[in-house]
Amino acid sequence: MATKKTTKATPSWSDVKTKLADFDRAGLLGLVQDLYAASKDNKAFLHARFGLGDDPLEPFKDVIIRWINPPDFRNPISVSKAKKAISDYKKALGQPEGLAELTVFYCEEVFDFLAGCGMDDEGFYDALVRMFEQALKYVLALPAAQQAAFLARLDRVRQLGQNVGWGVGDDFDHFWSAAGLAGDE
Template sequence: MNPADPRKPQSVAKAKKAITDYKKALGQPEGLAELTVFYCEEVFAFLAVCGVEDEDFYVALVSMFEQALKYVLALPVSQQPDFIARLDRVRGLGQDLGWGVGEDFDIFWAEAGLPGEA
């Protein structure tokens, strides 16, 4: 994947649409878990290249994190550990982000009953 080009406008809506399209077309639980977790991971790759001062961007990230948790926890228990580990890394990255992202991540994490500091 090429790093984000700061000269090109980035679209959260387009990224989310890809997940919605997949859900409508196939909707396989493991695929939805992968796409939503990957979205969350890629936000932090994007932020490493481009700073974002847009509340809607962070609201979308928190919403996707919540969805990712739901999709992952709906999988058979045997398929969950790798996804949970990836989301826990995302949760850790969100702690210093601001905009209340870390706090929101922790709330959803605790509500899901997952172990870890909240």
């Protein structure tokens, strides 16, 4: 007779939380230190969360550059990995100004990339339009005194979008006017 193998459910956060309750301060610090040493993503997360370093956005911007505008054109482009940098920042700190900066930066990097080569991928441009829309929302959620510089950068992106196919310029203009912003359409 075969014995029935019991399967345990996939561990969840509550399982981890239960185990963490057994840690003393030194044990918890050791665990965080091990996580810190385990990956660059963990380091970036902790640096952002605790406001460490000259520019806590730098590692997230570096990831965006790596996947959207790589210095070596032989490297692949990955919209999802670039967008993950913004998501990771949002989880780590999620400050509105930082989110505005990263989303606007993403859009700018796309056009820096396009200045050096062409791209014929509808999904790439759809992601750009969605990021432009997201950037606009983040910028407009900031206090009025912080919006001007971001809006100037986004307007430059909007104007660059007029020279791209796939309806990018039209979509940019739609979101721009829907936000109540005047433009030279």
